[in-house]
Amino acid sequence: MTTRYVLRELNRYPLGTFADIIYRNAILHPDSEAFVYGSERVSFKQFNERVNRLIHGLHALGIQKGDIIGILSWNQLEYPEVFGAAMKGGFVLAHYNPRLHAKELVHVINDSEPRVLFLGPELVETIDGILKQLPKTEYFLSFGDVQGQIKAYKGMLEGQPIEEPDTRVTEEDPLTIFYTSGTTGMPRGAIYKHRQKMENTCMKALDIGVEFGNRHLVVLPMFHIGGDSHIWPFFLKGGCNVIMPVPFDLADALRAIQEEQITDIHIVPTQLVSLINLPDIDKYDHQCLKRIWYAASPMPTEILKQGLSVFGSKFIQGYGLTESGPDVTVLSKENHHFPEESTDAQSVLASCGRPCVGVHVRIVDDDGRDVEVGKIGEIVVQSKRIMTGYYHRPEETKETIRDGWLYTGDLGYYDEKGYIYIADRKKDMIISGGENVYPIEVENVLYRHPAVKEVAVIGVPDPYWIERVHALVVLKENAQTSEEDIIDFCKEHIAKYKSPKTVEFVDDLPKNPQGKILKREIRSKYQE
Template identity: 80%
Template sequence: MTAKLLLQELSRYPLGTFADIIYRNAILSPDSEAFVCGRERISFKQFNERVNKLIHGLHSLGIQKGDIIGILSWNQLEYPEVFGAAMKGGFVLAHFNPRLQPEEMVHVINDSGPRVLFHGPELVETVDGIHKQLSKTESFFTFGDAEEYIEAYKELVGSQSREEPEPRVDEDDPLTIFYTSGTTGTPRGAIYTHRQKMENTRMKALDIGVEIGDRHIVVLPMFHIGGDSHIWPFFLMGGCNVILPISYALSDTLKIIAEEKITDIHIVPTQLVSLLNLPNIDQYDLHCLKRIWYGASPMPTEVLENGLSVFGPIFMQGYGQTESGPDVTVLSKADHRNSGESTGAQSVLASCGRPCIGVHVRIVDDDGRDVEVGKIGEIIVQSKRTMTGYYHRPEETREKIRDGWLYTGDLGYYDERGYIYIADRKKDMIITGGENVYPAEVENVLYRHPAVKEAAVIGVPDSYWIERVHALVVLKEGAQVLGEEVIAFCRENIAHYKAPKSIEFVDDLPKNPQGKVLKREIRSKY
């Protein structure tokens, strides 16, 4: 290929889209590894060809630009391929959490209404139990073998062409929908365009400091924006993503890091606790690690200090939301290295860092006025990284995004050096093991138990989960029930991670004169 033809080829797809990046990497770095999962190793050229085949396969089903496709899966090699097909084919990919109970799955899948649903082989039984309730979904494809009405992904793509599809995407087209629980427990889909996805990826690559040849191990679920957002900066820079297969335990992570010469890992605090507690951590050469990025929930200072003593000052932290984009602030490696310095009465390790490149952050009172240093207010965000809005929820979008600012619902304050500290979740949200849990949703289930008169759910400190879902329960007169029975009831009706891990029976709940339960008073006792 002549230089002139090469330049023409590199101009095939619109700038500012991942269609351009996927194709560009296939042309410029065809044989470099893009993804590894177990024994499978996929080059950038192979990835592009597999994505093309999937696009043509979807076209054969009548799926066109703008149509929604969905994925319900744990981490596996096909996951980024499906996302890649949306990026190049102009489809809109909706991500669904396999941890949800069937009733919850039906709600979120019907909310976005994908015409096609892809799912992992381990979820065939789950899909079989709900498929008749999915009113808008026409086709089901498993990453395993076909079963009755469920078709095989490999058959969809097997005989399709590897040729490039016609350029079909524009920067401002919708690209993806990530679901998150609302303040009342109602899941909402946050929409991102191609432009917003690219902006998040470019800026995150800068925040992390990704270099050509870096290798990232994928341990966080790709159906969360946090897990997904850490993959594409490495893809953008021609690096490799090593996907931890679903069959692997977290204890296998250290072995893979050493064998694959991993430079980067993104984890939640609970996973760091598990890694630090592994008895064989000293057996592996982990000097290849450049960065350990953590987020999704607060990191106890004592856990972080233990991590620093084991791994050295290679930690970074990001704070963000599904709606705000994965990173609003960053606590850099330098911040961790200089963590002995304090800002006022606190170490910077207690903060979530300072605003990322291209992000404006304000902390305001209830009237929208900026607060002074050290004063608590609501964190609001403005950037090109934030979502377009909630899918089919214009009123809730207007409530969330006002005058160009996204209201996070998180309370915090900043110090004289601009470090931001999270004080509380404005809506009492619990973050347990990296998963968001809204107390109202759990309380609604508790109230369905025949023995429960009143219930209040809070998050309490926990050495493993960091924050544990704890329920205070007032029983109906004459009722008798064990805490284990109440927990089992909840686990039958909502995702297991949302169910209380502990129950406390009380005579009454503290309330204000209007009858509202005083959560802050309850939490103060723990």
């Protein structure tokens, strides 16, 4: 009879790493469900074995600890497997947004230069068309169909062992790169270590109140740090992540909530609008839901009222950004109610909450001095979970992280109880359907149109998108074009979600004496 030393087995991987958590859960909760995707159900033991196979398969290709691997995919079961392989194998995983235009994908992929690129089946044709522009990427592995140089993911795993790999990671090793648009419109990679990922996961589990057995419906894209950051707290606590395809069908999501007994869901306001307006929402039992976390853009009060009437006081709001890990503040369930006699409670709902556990927040003026209660300044953040820096951009890193404080570029103020309110967003950024759009990137494309003389791109209120991308265009003398032509022109050069949804032709744009276009004045017209 063989004696098992369970405690010694649990000590195999270093603390402060997800290698430890993946292995630990495989031992402590081997048969509990870790992930569900359609008809596939994967236990913690099976997940660990699949991750091990992938690590051995990558080693067979010559990929070693510290090498960058990339993933371009919508949500599916293989996505967390690839991240798990990075966590245990010491690879650095770069996430790419499938919504990007092919030209933009060339930029971000070549920026991080992954040796291997994992592809969702919908992206095979796109990548096949730009293969020659990706000289540093040696292997292309598809989760579905294969084409030319793009080989099968499953084929690489065949015959690989399930035994633990020899690679050892430490909490100070780099783990992952999430791309975020820069204020110049060029995507920048925010790089995180194992320690920072673990810190964020543990603190988020605490803020949410995750317990063993909780079940999370994954509807946000995993390539965004916001979507990814909600998966691992449930994994950490032995919960289950039920993955929905992106984009997901609303009725399917409600059916999954009922059938899978979902306790948690993380959405953006646009998705809540769609859910509460679904005609047959009452057909589905959603009483199992304990928490509905929303983020990515402000939630209009009227929509929140409707959400509360349908789902009850189950809402939690989070504020953060890619560079912050992401969580900075949280507005708890206890704050989400509408007592008619309490104006204080309603005003708090206009806030983004108070600092999360393990996060320090200051509001500072242009000289870096703390401002008084109620005064607007820049939100700066300090925590152990903020990014290490921008990948290959030391000067931009120094500008963003100063003396240990992350300068968000977001303007806000705080009240006497410590609630933080966003006054304006980073560099005029638009948040449309949960996606960040930087006007300058859209404007740069529009200025290439032969009929355009001047342009200003802003976000305007929209009942579905919350904000939509709106372009004000001044045409060159005697030039002619149409709204449809302008929009189609943008779609040829940038992602569809970044392209204007509406175009307004104007004679001129308001400017200050220095000739700078006054966007605040333009926006005010649409917010009246």
